[in-house]
Amino acid sequence: MAKLDDVKDLVSRGRSKLIAAKVQEALDDGSTPQEILDAMIDTMGEVGDRFSRDEIFVPEMLISAKTMKNGLAVLEPLLAEGATENLGTCIIGTVEGDLHDIGKNLVAMMIKSAGYDVIDLGVDVKASQFVDEIKKQPDVKLVALSGLLTTTMPAMRETVKTLKNSDLGDFKVIVGGAPVTPDFASEIGADGYAPDAGSAVTEAKELTA
Ligand code: B12
Incomplete structure (x- = not known):
């Protein structure tokens, strides 16, 4: 679909001021929010592959x-489904050393729309910051850790260990x-893993039911 290709092209070239209008055009043209999200992902x-090749x-x-x-800002209200029940608090963050x-x-947004109160600690979050926040919150059901770098996988391991102890x-x-792989997740003692934001919701609900 031509409009979807335009969205990809703008993300690829980093045309941040033009993207909102183009996403809207793609929606008007009949693309679904999920299709547009998948195209951007x-x-x-x-982009990452071009970075790897030093291009x-x-x-x-x-x-x-x-x-x-x-x-994403244009898609957010469309992707968030509107919760019917309160599922407790989820504390989320990207692990120490990692700025992605x-x-x-995206995971925070989907989990929020599923009915959790989400507290987002941001990026480069130390294990101790997760612990401090859990102590402040009365109804924590889920802690979600994100990591995009192989070099920050030890920080994820450390954080899970700290939380579990x-x-x-x-x-x-x-x-x-x-x-992160399912094997790595279980090896470091995490209760759950999901490959994307959609399945994160399913997994979260199963874990905290
Ligand atoms: C954008 C980007 C950046 C941006 C980040 C901006 C930002 N605000 O996030 C900037 C420029 C800052 C950056 C910096 C760096 N980056 Co970078 N980056 C990327 C890139 C191109 C895209 C990441 C992204 O946003 N993807 C889109 C989102 C939607 O996908 P996602 O993050 O994977 O998330 C999905 C799933 O993984 C999952 N998920 C994510 N988190 C969670 C959490 C839970 C609980 C669950 C269940 C699921 C889940 O659900 C999400 C939605 O479906 C990737 C390439 C790639 N293929 O990923 C490289 C990449 C991750 N970066 C890389 C590198 C090397 C770096 C740098 C070290 C570069 C440098 N020399 O400085 C620095 C590190 C900085 C730091 N300390 O963190 C490498 C990592 C290689 C490796 N194996 O470790 C990659 C893979 C690029 C590459 N091919 O080389 N980067």
Whole structure:
């Protein structure tokens, strides 16, 4: 679909000011919010591949990320389904040393729309910050950890270990991010894993039911 290709092209070239109108055009043209989201995620994958091949550098990745964020802002009200029940509190963050937040934000958005009160601690979150926040909240059911770098997988492991040894209450820990596998998740002692934001909701509900 031509409009979807335009969305991909703008994300790829980092045209952050033009993306909102183009996403709207794609919607008007009949693309679904999920199709547009998938197209943008695919494009970020391609951006990453070009970075790996030294064809582009960090600034280009950054403006593509900004463009995707602006596009997501248009989709957000359409993707969020509107919760019917309160499922408790979810604390989410990207682990220490890691600044990637687009995937984490998407997961936060979907989990929120499923009915959790979401507290987003942002990026580069230390294990101790998760612990401090859990202590402040009365009804934590879920802690969600995101990590996009192989170099920050040890921080994810450390955070899960800290949370599991903390004796802070009856919450589950779910992990995700491109380098995270189901095997790694169970090896580090996480209760759950999901490969994307949609399945994160299903997994979260199963874990906290
Ligand atoms: C955008 C981007 C950046 C931006 C981030 C901006 C931002 N605000 O997020 C900037 C420019 C800052 C950046 C910096 C770096 N980056 Co970068 N980046 C990317 C890129 C191109 C896209 C990531 C993205 O947003 N994808 C789209 C989202 C929607 O997908 P996602 O994050 O995977 O999330 C989905 C799932 O993983 C899952 N998920 C995510 N979190 C969670 C959490 C839970 C609980 C669950 C259940 C699921 C889940 O659901 C999400 C939605 O479906 C990737 C390439 C790639 N293929 O991922 C490289 C990539 C991740 N970056 C990489 C690198 C190397 C770096 C740098 C080290 C580069 C450098 N030399 O400085 C720095 C590190 C900075 C730091 N300390 O974090 C490498 C990592 C390689 C590796 N194996 O470790 C990648 C893979 C690029 C590559 N191919 O080399 N990056």
